Amino acid sequence: MKKLLIILTFLVSSVNADIHVSKNGDILDPGMYWAVNARYAIEDIKKGKGNKSKLMRHLLNSASYGFNPSRFAIGMIYANGSNGFNKDLPRAYAWLKLAAKGKNKNIFQERDRIKNNLSDEEIIKANKILISIEKRYGNDVAFKKFRKWIDAETAVAGSRVKGKHSYLNVRHSINGLESISHDELIKRLNRIYDSYLIDQGYEVKPQEIITSN
Secondary structure (H helix, E strand, C coil): CHHHHHHHHHHHHHHCCCCEEECCCCEECHHHHHHHHHHHHHHHHHCCCCCHHHHHHHHHHHHCCCCHHHHHHHHHHHHHCCCCCCCCHHHHHHHHHHHCCCCCHHHHHHHHHHHCCCCHHHHHHHHHHHHHHHHHHCHHHHHHHHHHHHHHHCCCCCCCCCCCCCCCCCEEEECCEEEEEHHHHHHHHHHHHHHHHHCCCCCCCCCCEEECC
16 A cells, blocks of 8 residues: 555646646646746846846736736737837737726726727727637636646546545655645645636736746
């Protein structure tokens, strides 16, 4: 039995490679993780050593998990023509319309401000762009991807057993995080997921990242 638990613990650790932990020990979901990296990319650009492609890649990765501040950030980049990107108001409006499905009033205000500066033809163009980006970054797709990440990170090789615990008392050893049980990891990740469904309007703050791979 001891050998079995050792094997299971190794297998669980291997599927936790995409879990990242903040300096204070909080698990960062992929949306937050990529958003923080985008913030670092912006800081690098300001110092003259970053590049806009890396920034947008991080923001799009974040947005693909439904992280609303990143959708908003993309919209504002195109609205202002900042960080090396050309101003593109129809594209900005499309991203802000997508971000406006959250609860942040500032997003609604910026969306309406951009709309007031668009012609009828540009609004039609923006709506076409919105249809395109919703296929990859809309809530339905993003939350399914988020759910898939949780399922992958909490998967355990081996048979399900009866008893108080779902699995054989497997514990996760994740770099930057204390050893926690499998059931506790599931609870933490599900709480993060539930917070996404309830409210997407929280802020992104830079923080030091500890990666587990």
